[in-house]
Amino acid sequence: MLNGEKKIARPLRWGMVGGGRLGQVGYKHRIGALRDNTAFTLVAGAFDIDPERGKDFGVNLGVDESRCYENYQTMFAQEAEKEDGLEVVSIATPNGTHYEITKAALEAGLHVICEKPLFFTSAEGEEIKALAEEKGKIVGVTYGFSGNQLLLQMRAMIEQGKIGDIRVVELQYTHGFSSTEDADKFNDAQKWRVDPKIAGPTFVLGDLSTHTYYMSKLIMPDMKIEKLLCDRQSFISSRAPLEDNAFVMMHYENGAVGRLWTSSVNAGCMDGHRIRIVGSKASLEWWDSKPSELRYEVQGEPVQTLIRAMPYLDEQCNADERLGALHMEGLSDAWSNIYLKFAVAIDAKNRGDEETLHSLVYPDIDAGIDGIRWLENCVRSAENGSAWVDFSDQPVGSAK
Incomplete structure (x- = not known):
């Protein structure tokens, strides 16, 4: 169980690029990083494309005015000159900027935590x-x-054979908040998401379902996709060629099949984020709206609902527990868990502790690249008339 005690020798000096007053995700990053105040300390930021607004925002967060920078280039250069300069930076900006900022941060000697999709x-x-x-x-x-x-x-129950051989993977991440064209016209955070120059080659596939795809890989690390088929739609025609709805069929190397539905036009849906794994003996299902419950359905037996934080759960699950079974957790706690693991990974990397890095389960650069490859294959399938494509036959992108 987590109780705020330090996992690393001292908090890491942390900064942000983006994530300002008008952003949708910046607060999630700060909740995650600062929940355990033994892991990160916010010391600098280039929070906004409007420098004055960014400085005002940063000061209101408690950052020294002199370390609220007008852009990330200035921040990286000036922080590198300080004895107490940045050690790690989070990138909470639109997709099209991730590559250049990540590269600049690494060249400045910083660890990086970046929004998805990575590049x-x-x-x-x-x-x-x-x-x-x-x-x-x-x-x-x-x-x-x-x-x-x-x-x-x-993950633990599948490793232990509790559901038998995996046969069917059912993934969904949908909502209805983009069901009308007005969502694109009046929401600044939505506008860039439907602009291919900024968002990249996808909308909901990259914005929503890369989360669910990674979660499926986390749960089933040994399951490899052999081929997939993607059928995508732009029900709001102005979004084309980017999709606001998509279905992805997947065949796995072990013979299992999978289906993913992602949509921002599932009208009336507040939270359609579900994962169901069907095995030869039993099934597991988790739903984001009930994050403290896991359904375990054994063929021929009554349905079991496993509750977060109970002692009958696997130790790798309860190691991330924070509040106890009587108290509900949710997305803010989930962000806190991955940020704490980022801190442990960074500390281990700094110390050359490869054993810790190898055993730590967290979304690293390989997870980010795998998500990009999945998107590339989805786009390739859709653009070829929703044809089946070999997942191992990776399209070649051009690095900048």
Whole structure:
């Protein structure tokens, strides 16, 4: 169980690029990083494309005015001159800026925590991975939902053979908040998400379902996709070629099949984020709206509801427990869990502790690259008339 005691020798000096007053995700990053005040300390930021607004915001967060910078280039350069300068930076900016900011941060000697999807192409991902290895730095990806500890319970039960051989994987992440064109016109955070120059080659596939895809990999690390088929739609025609709805069929190397539905036009839906894994003996199902419950359905037996934080759960699940079974946890706790693991990974990297890095389960650079490859194959399938494509036959992106 987590209780705020330090996991590393001292808090890491942390900064942000983006995540300002008008952003949708910045607060989630700060909740995650600062929940355990023994892991990170916010000391600097380039919070906004409007420097004055960014400075005002940073000061209101308690950051020294002199360390609220007008842009990330200035921040990286000036922080490098300080004895107490930045050690790690989080990137909470639109997708199209991730590559250049991540590269600049690594070249400035910083560890990086970046929003998803990581970059536009897997070639960019491989280039950044090589640079991170050269610099001896960590690149983490904020798949925030993956910090829900019952996902680790699912992982443990599958490893222990509790559901038998996996046969069917059912994934869904949908909502209805983009059901009308007005969502694109009046919401600044939505506008860039439907602009291919900024968002990249996908909308809901990258914005929503990369979360769910990574969570499925977390739960089933040994399951490899053999081929997939993607059928995507732009029900709001102005969003084309980006999709606001998509279905992805997947065939796995072990013979299992999978289906993913992602949508921002599921009208009336407040939270359609579910994962169901069907095995030869039993099934497991988790739903984001009930994050403290895991359904375990054994064929021929009554349905069991496993509750977060109970002693009958696996130790790798309860290691991330914070509040106890009587008190509900949710997304903010999930973000806190992955940020704490980022801190442990960074500390281990700094100390050359490869054993800890190897055993730690968290969304690292490889997870980010795998998510990009999955998106590349989804786009490739959709653009070829929703044809089946070999997942191992990776398209070649051009690194910048």
